[in-house]
Amino acid sequence: MKVVTVTLNPAIDLTVRADHLQLGLVNAGHDLQMHAAGKGVNVASILADAGLQVTATGLLGDENPEAFERLFARKGIQDQFVRIPGGTRLGLKIVDETRNQTTDINLPGIQVSEKDLLKIQHRILDLAEEHDLFVLAGSLPPGIPEDFYFHLTLELKKLGKKVVLDTSNSPLMEGIKALPDGVKPNLHELSVLTGKDLHNAQDALEAVQHWRGFETLVVSMGEQGALFLSAGQAVQAIPPRVNVKSTVGAGDAMVAGLVTALSRGLDLESTARLATSFSAGSIQQVGANLPDPATLQQLQANVELLTLNPQVEGHL
Numbered sequence: 001m002k003v004v005t006v007t008l009n010p011a012i013d014l015t016v017r018a019d020h021l022q023l024g025l026v027n028a029g030h031d032l033q034m035h036a037a038g039k040g041v042n043v044a045s046i047l048a049d050a051g052l053q054v055t056a057t058g059l060l061g062d063e064n065p066e067a068f069e070r071l072f073a074r075k076g077i078q079d080q081f082v083r084i085p086g087g088t089r090l091g092l093k094i095v096d097e098t099r100n101q102t103t104d105i106n107l108p109g110i111q112v113s114e115k116d117l118l119k120i121q122h123r124i125l126d127l128a129e130e131h132d133l134f135v136l137a138g139s140l141p142p143g144i145p146e147d148f149y150f151h152l153t154l155e156l157k158k159l160g161k162k163v164v165l166d167t168s169n170s171p172l173m174e175g176i177k178a179l180p181d182g183v184k185p186n187l188h189e190l191s192v193l194t195g196k197d198l199h200n201a202q203d204a205l206e207a208v209q210h211w212r213g214f215e216t217l218v219v220s221m222g223e224q225g226a227l228f229l230s231a232g233q234a235v236q237a238i239p240p241r242v243n244v245k246s247t248v249g250a251g252d253a254m255v256a257g258l259v260t261a262l263s264r265g266l267d268l269e270s271t272a273r274l275a276t277s278f279s280a281g282s283i284q285q286v287g288a289n290l291p292d293p294a295t296l297q298q299l300q301a302n303v304e305l306l307t308l309n310p311q312v313e314g315h316l
């Protein structure tokens, strides 16, 4: 299965690590790392590690594409990004290793012109000729309408393509109306979407169990793990204990795991194990990478699965 990841609002992440971060004071940082990022780029990077053929598209500022080009070359990812005038935004991540906390500061993306909007729409549909599954991930930059994922999902599904959506706020609210095959909100995104205060797997299950028309729904809940739903079946996957370096991109790794599982036609339990092992493996390092296959297998074996009973009968 050939996969395309779509990232309309990529970022160059600057990650600084410091112990006992104190806001408003002078802190000593350990080191600074720079990564090409953005949700779809992270997903592509992990899919490449998993051995899938992956093409990355989206919009990239023509002033600073080097970090992305290096990543794509290193991982064998086909670069189909549309270059647009300007510089790709920076995202700041401050990792406090003592408290295991990451603080994010995201800057808005480049204003997209009408002409570039048309270009990216054409590029994605051209890629549909030779690819099977599309991952639509992350926020939309200014100039892209909030129903962009909705219309794109409808068109791709009409062409017989599979679509996995991972976004938030109105692009998520609109996008899910087109019934993508896979969706992975986190608990917070699902709370915003449903207007309910959701705290755990039971809350999440009650919120989504009546949803229909999706192949797999995943609600991720940080260290509480994730809820996986498909065809009237629900499992909660509790991650193994790992040494956390950076939780940035934990969700992107889970999306990559979900896509890998879809490409292999795995059942729900194996999907939950695989996707959770991808997240657990990726948070042990800074950046979006998988550990070696042996470590990954070990992690998979140590995922705990709890079967939950949806109260509402029938298929998703």
Ligand SMILES: Nc1ncnc2c1ncn2[C@@H]1O[C@H](COP(=O)(O)OP(=O)(O)OP(=O)(O)O)[C@@H](O)[C@H]1O
Pocket (backbone or CB within 6 Å): 185, 186, 187, 220, 221, 222, 223, 224, 225, 226, 239, 240, 242, 244, 247, 248, 249, 250, 251, 252, 253, 254, 276, 279, 280, 283
């Ligand atoms: N601190 C943690 N310890 C163990 N596993 C974690 C931790 N944080 C995240 N995970 C794993 O990663 C998965 C996805 O994490 P999370 O729910 O935070 O995604 P997210 O909010 O979409 O993240 P992002 O969008 O920043 O990539 C979780 O379901 C869990 O399996």
Ligand SMILES: [Mg+2]
Pocket (backbone or CB within 6 Å): 166, 186, 251, 252
């Ligand atoms: Mg996420």
